[in-house]
Amino acid sequence: MGRPSPVTVKRVASLGAGPIGAGWAAHFAARGYDVAAYIHSADEEAAFRKIVDTGWVSLEALGLADGASRDRIRVTTDLASAVGDAEFVQESAPERLELKQALYNDLGRMVPEGVVISSSTSGLPMSNIQSDCSTPERTLVGHPFNPPYLLPLVEIVGGDKTDPEAVVWAREFYEIAGKAPLVLKKEIPGFVATRLQEALWREALHMVANGEATPEDIDTALINGPAPRMAFQGQCMAFHVACGAGGMATNLDQFGPALKLPWARLEAPELTQELRDRMVDGCNQIAGDRHFEEMAAERDRAIVGVLKAVKAAQESSPHASENNV
Amino acid sequence: MGRPSPVTVKRVASLGAGPIGAGWAAHFAARGYDVAAYIHSADEEAAFRKIVDTGWVSLEALGLADGASRDRIRVTTDLASAVGDAEFVQESAPERLELKQALYNDLGRMVPEGVVISSSTSGLPMSNIQSDCSTPERTLVGHPFNPPYLLPLVEIVGGDKTDPEAVVWAREFYEIAGKAPLVLKKEIPGFVATRLQEALWREALHMVANGEATPEDIDTALINGPAPRMAFQGQCMAFHVACGAGGMATNLDQFGPALKLPWARLEAPELTQELRDRMVDGCNQIAGDRHFEEMAAERDRAIVGVLKAVKAAQESSPHASENNV
Numbered sequence: 001m002g003r004p005s006p007v008t009v010k011r012v013a014s015l016g017a018g019p020i021g022a023g024w025a026a027h028f029a030a031r032g033y034d035v036a037a038y039i040h041s042a043d044e045e046a047a048f049r050k051i052v053d054t055g056w057v058s059l060e061a062l063g064l065a066d067g068a069s070r071d072r073i074r075v076t077t078d079l080a081s082a083v084g085d086a087e088f089v090q091e092s093a094p095e096r097l098e099l100k101q102a103l104y105n106d107l108g109r110m111v112p113e114g115v116v117i118s119s120s121t122s123g124l125p126m127s128n129i130q131s132d133c134s135t136p137e138r139t140l141v142g143h144p145f146n147p148p149y150l151l152p153l154v155e156i157v158g159g160d161k162t163d164p165e166a167v168v169w170a171r172e173f174y175e176i177a178g179k180a181p182l183v184l185k186k187e188i189p190g191f192v193a194t195r196l197q198e199a200l201w202r203e204a205l206h207m208v209a210n211g212e213a214t215p216e217d218i219d220t221a222l223i224n225g226p227a228p229r230m231a232f233q234g235q236c237m238a239f240h241v242a243c244g245a246g247g248m249a250t251n252l253d254q255f256g257p258a259l260k261l262p263w264a265r266l267e268a269p270e271l272t273q274e275l276r277d278r279m280v281d282g283c284n285q286i287a288g289d290r291h292f293e294e295m296a297a298e299r300d301r302a303i304v305g306v307l308k309a310v311k312a313a314q315e316s317s318p319h320a321s322e323n324n325v
Numbered sequence: 326m327g328r329p330s331p332v333t334v335k336r337v338a339s340l341g342a343g344p345i346g347a348g349w350a351a352h353f354a355a356r357g358y359d360v361a362a363y364i365h366s367a368d369e370e371a372a373f374r375k376i377v378d379t380g381w382v383s384l385e386a387l388g389l390a391d392g393a394s395r396d397r398i399r400v401t402t403d404l405a406s407a408v409g410d411a412e413f414v415q416e417s418a419p420e421r422l423e424l425k426q427a428l429y430n431d432l433g434r435m436v437p438e439g440v441v442i443s444s445s446t447s448g449l450p451m452s453n454i455q456s457d458c459s460t461p462e463r464t465l466v467g468h469p470f471n472p473p474y475l476l477p478l479v480e481i482v483g484g485d486k487t488d489p490e491a492v493v494w495a496r497e498f499y500e501i502a503g504k505a506p507l508v509l510k511k512e513i514p515g516f517v518a519t520r521l522q523e524a525l526w527r528e529a530l531h532m533v534a535n536g537e538a539t540p541e542d543i544d545t546a547l548i549n550g551p552a553p554r555m556a557f558q559g560q561c562m563a564f565h566v567a568c569g570a571g572g573m574a575t576n577l578d579q580f581g582p583a584l585k586l587p588w589a590r591l592e593a594p595e596l597t598q599e600l601r602d603r604m605v606d607g608c609n610q611i612a613g614d615r616h617f618e619e620m621a622a623e624r625d626r627a628i629v630g631v632l633k634a635v636k637a638a639q640e641s642s643p644h645a646s647e648n649n650v
Contacts (some may be wrong), residue, residue: 019567054618058625062632123586145550146567147621150628153549180549185537190588192538193550199528199589200521201560208603209594212510213517215573215607219559224478224505225470225518227555232635234544234552235526242344242471248540261448263515264524266591269534278533282540293379294642296472300383302638303475307387309630310557317623 003114003138003166006173009087010034015079015103016092017044020120022051023148024090025073030056030149031178032065035073038082045075055149062150065178083111088173090142092120100124101132108133116166116173118142118156122194125187126159136161140170143191144179152180155191199266206265228310232302240283241295248283252276328439328463328491331498334412335359338436340404340428341417342369345445347376348473349415350398355381355474356503357390360398363407370400380474387475390503408436413498415467417445425449426457433458441491441498443467443481447519450512451484461486465495468516469504477505480516524591531590553635557627565608566620573608577601 010033014025017039025037029052039048056070076082083089089111093103100119107117117139119129130136140158145151154174158167167183174181184191190198207213213221229238236248243250252271259268269275287295335358339350342364350362354377364373381395401407408414414436418428425444432442442464444454455461465483470476479499483492492508499506509516515523532538538546554563561573568575577596584593594600612620 054622054625057622058629061626061629123583123588145554147625147628150625150632151550151553152632153546155546180545182542182545182549185539185542188532188537189586192532192542193546195532195589196525196528196543196546197551197560199524199591201564202584202589202591202593203521203524204560205584205596205600205604206594207513207517207520208607209597209600212513214510215559215561215604216611217507217510217517218521219561219611220505220507221478221480221518221521222555222559223557224507225476226522227552227559228476229470230547230552231556231631232548232638234540234547235522235529236540236544239526258448259527259530261514263448264520264527264591266524266527266589268527269531271530272534275530275534279530279540282533286541286544297379297382298638298642300379300472300475301386301641302635303472304383304386305634305638306556306631307475307477309634310627313557313623313627313630316626317619 002112003116003169004087006169006176009173009176011036011086012088012090013038013083013086014090014092015082016120017048018092018094019051019146020144020148021090021092022048023055023146024092024120024144026052026055026059026070027149028090028177029070029073030059030064030068032068033072033177036082036086037073037075038079039075039077042077048075055147058150079106080110083107086111087115089115089117090120091117095121095124097124097128100129104129104133104136104139108135108139111135114138116140116170118170120144120148123190125189126157126162127187128159130159130161137163138166140166141191142170142174143194145193152178153193154179154181155184155193156181157184157187157191159187203264203266223310228303228306229299231306233299236279236283237286237295238299240287241292241299244292247280247287247292249276249280252279327437328441328494329412331494331501334498334501336361336411337413337415338363338408338411339415339417340407341445342373343417343419344376344471345469345473346415346417347373348380348471349417349445349469351377351380351384351395352474353415353502354395354398355384355389355393357393358397358502361407361411362398362400363404364400364402367402373400380472383475404431405435408432411436412440414440414442415445416442420446420449422449422453425454429454429458429461429464433460433464436460439463441465441495443495445469445473448515450514451482451487452512453484455484455486462488463491465491466516467495467499468519470518477503478518479504479506480509480518481506482509482512482516484512528589528591548635553628553631554624556631558624561604561608562611562620563624565612566617566624569617572612572617573605574601577604
């Protein structure tokens with residue numbers, strides 16, 4: 001079959017002219033790939049180029065791969081030409097199931113045999129998207145976070161008909177392409193990151209609806225509270241390290257009862273022995289042989305850097321004072 | 326009454342030897358205050374000093390105030406001596422209501438008249454804490470985020486008997502003392518930031534309980550997905566700016582139906598016209614006259630800085646590879 005080794009891929013196709021499709025095109029170009037960018041209509045090219053140019057400023061600041069150039073993005077309104085010699089396809093078409101199903105019907109025939117087709121969908125299950133595709137075994141979800149040229153996360157999950165080997169391939173390819181891939185255990189609505197963000201967002205909407213906080217309060221609380229820490233340390237390790245030598249075990253054994261308190265509209269799951277052990281074992285595994293004081297010192301160095309970076313960005317703004325909501 | 330102007334405060338008392346009490350002592354010392362630190366027992370002094378020393382590394386990196394010194398932290402086990410001439414008191418005693426009530430009974434008599442007493446409690450309502458205090462009008466909650474010497478947020482809320490003027494004073498004082506104060510509209514369990522974090526945390530526990538994700542998956546998703554953006558832009562403005570010229574109105578009008586989807590265990594509130602308008606007006610107010618493209622460019626600059634800062638912190642770790650969960 002025609003699937004190349006992930007490390008030899010040189011030509012990728014990015015489908016879609018919106019912020020996600022154009023953002024992917026910019027990202028792949030910055031990592032040194034030749035990019036064939038399919039846009040639905042020539043009218044969209046100016047907007048597409050603008051997003052690429054905006055993204056390029058940041059991509060240059062982060063460091064381009066050898067030979068990377070925006071000139072290696074070829075824009076076309078001919079789908080067959082875009083994907084005809086692609087070694088990987090990233091699809092970021094509008095989020096309408098019928099539209100994607102029809103597209104995957106075409107792609108199933110047009111994309112060279114075995115080449116992986118990855119969808120940026122943030123909510124549609126691949127099992128549904130791939131239903132009319134004649135070669136569904138190489139289709140999967142590769143869901144980025146906005147802006148896709150900056151945030152490293154890509155959540156990967158196949159559908160019912162996806163070959164597990166395609167998932168393995170995609171994980172390796174995204175990693176080589178400079179992303180932070182996360183292979184999901186199950187095809188769950190919203191995947192992992194969006195579910196976490198959505199729980200937070202819904203609680204925020206409840207607070208605004210109840211007059212407990214304004215949008216400005218919500219953002220002030222996030223920016224100055226959990227977020228600078230979370231950019232370095234996820235919530236699991238944040239609690240693990242904050243609880244000292246006892247780690248996550250101390251957190252759950254001591255604060256477990258707080259899960260019953262009305263500290264969020266969302267009710268917590270029952271803290272069974274099994275859930276406790278999964279959390280504790282998971283955190284211990286991440287920590288490895290690092291001592292909690294070492295991890296706390298690393299966290300602090302990261303937060304100092306994050307706070308300085310945010311401050312520098314605020315001060316570079318012509319409206320610096322308003323920015324610090 | 327004896328309450329000084331917030332700008333003239335020179336002497337503060339910090340009560341508590343744990344990470345929060347010691348963290349506050351380090352923060353105030355770094356901002357140039359004389360700090361009287363009350364610890365319950367002399368046995369706790371070594372641990373207290375260690376937390377201060379750890380915090381000092383980061384506080385120095387962020388920049389100390391003129392004349393700031395750890396030597397200006399006076400440790401004592403005599404509560405009356407710690408608060409006798411204090412111009413502000415930050416209380417970080419253990420989270421047990423009876424203990425805090427007894428403490429506020431003492432503080433109500435010992436702390437000079439009018440001087441504000443602020444509790445670091447993360448969950449107990451001030452209306453309950455102040456019930457046995459003879460001078461409750463100057464008591465309130467000033468809830469920090471861990472580590473308190475680094476994260477700027479302080480959530481401020483009074484109890485039933487708190488004088489609103491004390492809340493105004495505390496807000497001004499915390500701002501002068503280098504914090505990002507947020508005055509809450511209501512005394513709600515968990516305040517604002519913890520509620521948002523708790524909703525996310527409970528969704529994470531549900532996912533681990535259901536075998537949908539491991540703790541490592543959760544942290545990978547947060548660190549590489551929403552967090553680097555959230556350190557600069559809260560969730561409200563993230564959606565506002567991502568939706569281009571239409572902003573939050575486009576977000577809610579277009580993605581409103583997604584609030585009914587099972588993208589988190591937490592059900593969203595009804596998206597009434599009133600809630601929609603509060604969100605839209607709130608975001609427009611934060612944005613002021615800034616164009617969305619300008620805000621997106623600011624966001625990108627901040628994310629680039631945050632990603633670089635996190636990478637530098639990871640690389641400075643002796644276990645760099647394990648760190649990038």
